[in-house]
Amino acid sequence: xxxxxxxEQIAQRIAKEVHDGFTVNLGIGIxxxxxxYIPNSMSVMLQSENGLLGMGSFPTEDxxxxxxxxxxxxxxxxxxxxSFFSSADSFAMIRGGHVDLTVLGAMxxxxxxxxxxxxxxxxLVKGMGGAxxxxxxxKRVVVAMQHTDKKGQSKLLEACDLPLxxxxxxxxxxxxxxxxxxxxxxxxxxxxxxxxxxxxxxxxTAAPLKISKDLKTxxxx
Amino acid sequence: xxxxxxxxxxxxDGVADNMTILxxxxxxxxxxxxxIHALRDSGAKNLTCISNxxxxxxFGLGLLLQTRQIKKMVxxxxxxxxxxxxxxxxxxxxxxxxPQGTLAERIRAGGAGIPAFFTPTGxxxxxxxxxxVRQFDGRDYVLETALKGDFALVKAWKADPFGNLVFRKTxxxxxxxxxxAGKITIAEVEEIVELGEIDxxxxxxxxxxVQRVVKAPSLEKRIEQRTVSLG
Numbered sequence: 001x002x003x004x005x006x007x008e009q010i011a012q013r014i015a016k017e018v019h020d021g022f023t024v025n026l027g028i029g030i031x032x033x034x035x036x037y038i039p040n041s042m043s044v045m046l047q048s049e050n051g052l053l054g055m056g057s058f059p060t061e062d063x064x065x066x067x068x069x070x071x072x073x074x075x076x077x078x079x080x081x082x083s084f085f086s087s088a089d090s091f092a093m094i095r096g097g098h099v100d101l102t103v104l105g106a107m108x109x110x111x112x113x114x115x116x117x118x119x120x121x122x123x124l125v126k127g128m129g130g131a132x133x134x135x136x137x138x139k140r141v142v143v144a145m146q147h148t149d150k151k152g153q154s155k156l157l158e159a160c161d162l163p164l165x166x167x168x169x170x171x172x173x174x175x176x177x178x179x180x181x182x183x184x185x186x187x188x189x190x191x192x193x194x195x196x197x198x199x200x201x202x203x204x205t206a207a208p209l210k211i212s213k214d215l216k217t218x219x220x221x
Numbered sequence: 222x223x224x225x226x227x228x229x230x231x232x233x234d235g236v237a238d239n240m241t242i243l244x245x246x247x248x249x250x251x252x253x254x255x256x257i258h259a260l261r262d263s264g265a266k267n268l269t270c271i272s273n274x275x276x277x278x279x280f281g282l283g284l285l286l287q288t289r290q291i292k293k294m295v296x297x298x299x300x301x302x303x304x305x306x307x308x309x310x311x312x313x314x315x316x317x318x319x320p321q322g323t324l325a326e327r328i329r330a331g332g333a334g335i336p337a338f339f340t341p342t343g344x345x346x347x348x349x350x351x352x353x354v355r356q357f358d359g360r361d362y363v364l365e366t367a368l369k370g371d372f373a374l375v376k377a378w379k380a381d382p383f384g385n386l387v388f389r390k391t392x393x394x395x396x397x398x399x400x401x402a403g404k405i406t407i408a409e410v411e412e413i414v415e416l417g418e419i420d421x422x423x424x425x426x427x428x429x430x431v432q433r434v435v436k437a438p439s440l441e442k443r444i445e446q447r448t449v450s451l452g
Contacts, residue, residue, distance in 0.1 A: 050250070051391050052391050060450055060451070065390065066249075066250065066392075066443070067250060067389045067391060067442070068391055069445075072446065073249075073250070073301075073446045074445075074446040084391060086393055086394065087273070087324075088325045091321065095341065095342060124306050124309075125318070127296060127297050128321075130297070130320070130322060132320035132322075132346065133320050133323065136343070137342070164346045165346065
């Protein structure tokens with residue numbers, strides 16, 4: 001089998017989901033890396049659910065401000081045109097459908113679009129934070145994750161067995177093997193990572209996987 | 222009428238065991254540091270604290286976990302606190318997780334006289350278990366109830382003597398909703414300015430929501446994740 005994609009490559013592919021004028025919320029992990037691949041020519045506002053629309057890069061040492069952080073509690077900056085608001089307004093933005101795209105990681109996604117990414121029974125639970133609101137409210141939900149877990153088990157399933165974060169909410173999944181859409185008929189493979197065949201991806205997926213008639217090889221720019 | 226108190230200790234007058242306390246902040250950003258210290262020193266116990274997070278081991282609400290003053294936390298994420306985990310696993314601390322937006326809206330509703338509301342967040346998950354689910358325009362929504370507190374402890378940047386508040390950057394977070402939902406709301410601020418000095422158009426929280434104001438003698442403003450770029 002070919003080499004699976006790196007986290008950076010997954011992020012780079014997901015950046016193509018971002019369009020000019022979008023308001024985007026990026027989760028922690030691979031999703032955060034997506035910001036590095038959004039072209040400067042695009043006008044995109046990054047939303048951070050703790051109350052910032054227009055998040056910029058990390059500050060230089062002299063610009064560090066304890067009152068300006070992102071949802072991962074990291075010090076950040078605000079871009080020209082940014083705004084600050086309360087958590088209630090932030091989630092009105094999210095739940096009210098004013099965020100065009102959210103990208104988050106997941107432990108499991110199933111072919112109905114259910115997602116599990118906040119708790120493993122028997123393990124210490126840290127809380128769902130804003131994830132349940134984001135998957136319920138954003139106009140489009142894209143998941144960034146490895147295709148299989150550390151034991152080699154598929155993270156794409158017929159039915160999630162971990163506690164759900166949201167139901168029928170995922171639109172697209174970008175993994176280290178391909179791009180899969182969640183359709184009314186279940187999973188559909190629309191792109192393969194370079195070097196992988198559709199058959200290899202089907203083999204690694206624990207749910208029926210249709211192959212798109214327009215199947216493409218993933219490109220990154 | 223004088224809303225300005227000379228110390229956090231005096232401002233907390235009336236705090237007692239078994240109360241529900243709303244505490245503003247997101248992580249350690251925008252937390253009422255001095256009021257939290259004074260709440261610890263008050264010795265009030267069996268408290269229910271409604272706060273998005275639970276501080277870290279040695280700062281923020283983590284201080285009240287050390288002294289076992291908190292009986293129950295209502296939060297959305299408590300990942301940065303090892304003591305919290307230990308107390309929870311030993312059964313010494315109750316915990317109610319709320320999705321962050323649901324938590325914000327429950328507090329907003331509490332302060333706005335709305336007893337409950339339907340939200341799409343959490344439908345089909347553990348969060349919705351035992352709660353009414355109703356369909357509107359073909360989509361399912363879960364019924365969530367309002368939250369209020371005996372006290373709300375918030376942190377603002379500036380206040381005037383009437384209690385009008387201005388917040389700064391992302392230190393605003395949960396503070397404005399919490400200010401509306403406390404029977405007694407105490408604002409810890411960096412600066413108290415003259416009446417009229419805050420442009421009415423720039424007031425974030427109108428003074429009617431705030432009963433007490435105290436100027437912070439000092440603030441540590443600890444940073445959880447100091448991330449910098451080389452420029």
